[in-house]
Amino acid sequence: MSGHSKWHNIQARKGKQDAKRGNLFSKFAKKITLAAKIGGGNPETNFALRLALDKGKGVGMPKENLERAVKAGTGELKDVAQLEELLYEGFGPGGTAVMVKILTDNKNRVSSEIKRILADNGGSLGGSGSVQWMFEQFGIARINNEQLTINKIERDDFEMQMIEAGAEGISEEGGIVEIRTKIENLQSVLGKIKEMGIEPESSGLEWIAKDKVSISLEIQDKLMRLFEELEEHDDVEDYFTNAE
Numbered sequence: 001m002s003g004h005s006k007w008h009n010i011q012a013r014k015g016k017q018d019a020k021r022g023n024l025f026s027k028f029a030k031k032i033t034l035a036a037k038i039g040g041g042n043p044e045t046n047f048a049l050r051l052a053l054d055k056g057k058g059v060g061m062p063k064e065n066l067e068r069a070v071k072a073g074t075g076e077l078k079d080v081a082q083l084e085e086l087l088y089e090g091f092g093p094g095g096t097a098v099m100v101k102i103l104t105d106n107k108n109r110v111s112s113e114i115k116r117i118l119a120d121n122g123g124s125l126g127g128s129g130s131v132q133w134m135f136e137q138f139g140i141a142r143i144n145n146e147q148l149t150i151n152k153i154e155r156d157d158f159e160m161q162m163i164e165a166g167a168e169g170i171s172e173e174g175g176i177v178e179i180r181t182k183i184e185n186l187q188s189v190l191g192k193i194k195e196m197g198i199e200p201e202s203s204g205l206e207w208i209a210k211d212k213v214s215i216s217l218e219i220q221d222k223l224m225r226l227f228e229e230l231e232e233h234d235d236v237e238d239y240f241t242n243a244e
Helices: 003-021 023-039 047-058 063-074 107-120 146-150 155-165 183-195 217-232
Strands: 084-091 097-104 135-144 167-173 176-181 202-209 236-241
Touching (some): 023 047, 023 063, 023 097, 047 202, 107 217, 135 146, 155 167, 183 202, 217 236
8 A cells, every 4th residue: 555545544543632632623624614615615515615524523523613614714704814725845854755735824934834844854845846746636535444344345345336436446554445536536436435334534635646665764753753743733734745
């Protein structure tokens, strides 16, 4: 399985701990607000909003927080900061390629902060296009393999239904099954997963490296410290690397 998935499996486990501090509440509130602003406040007709709300519920956001975030996006709340989605490109320790997805109301502040975080961890911020050509964007859904057993679903049958719904690749690592799709097929794949009574561990659009690079244990440790610091930043929405 890809190194990308390994890093995000680690991220998911850490994320459950971070939720206690409210770190993820703030991040998912921003996702919900931006989705509602772009596509409206009805999750039945706004797939991006439905995804963001599902993620917010998944980390235990209270109902009133979810509703407030939607209203902030639809303009029902006044004096709400204007959010901007950004994608920073750069290099991590050992020359690894790194992309950082940002959702912020202060572009100048976050730019200098991401630059510092990369520099402090043996990396550097690059210009637009410096590493994005190494990646391709896909729809990704991850489920816990135990849910197949709980719902009495045979693995072969599950994979066939995923392929019929639009999956292009299915792999597993550490008990987590990753389904990869073209962007336009993610909605139908997630719909089929939920029809089976399975709740995804995570889902969304991710940048996947076209070619992975092997790194030493020393660089792995440095990269982990970089990602931990990025996760602690309230404006960091996600991150991606070509490291295995």
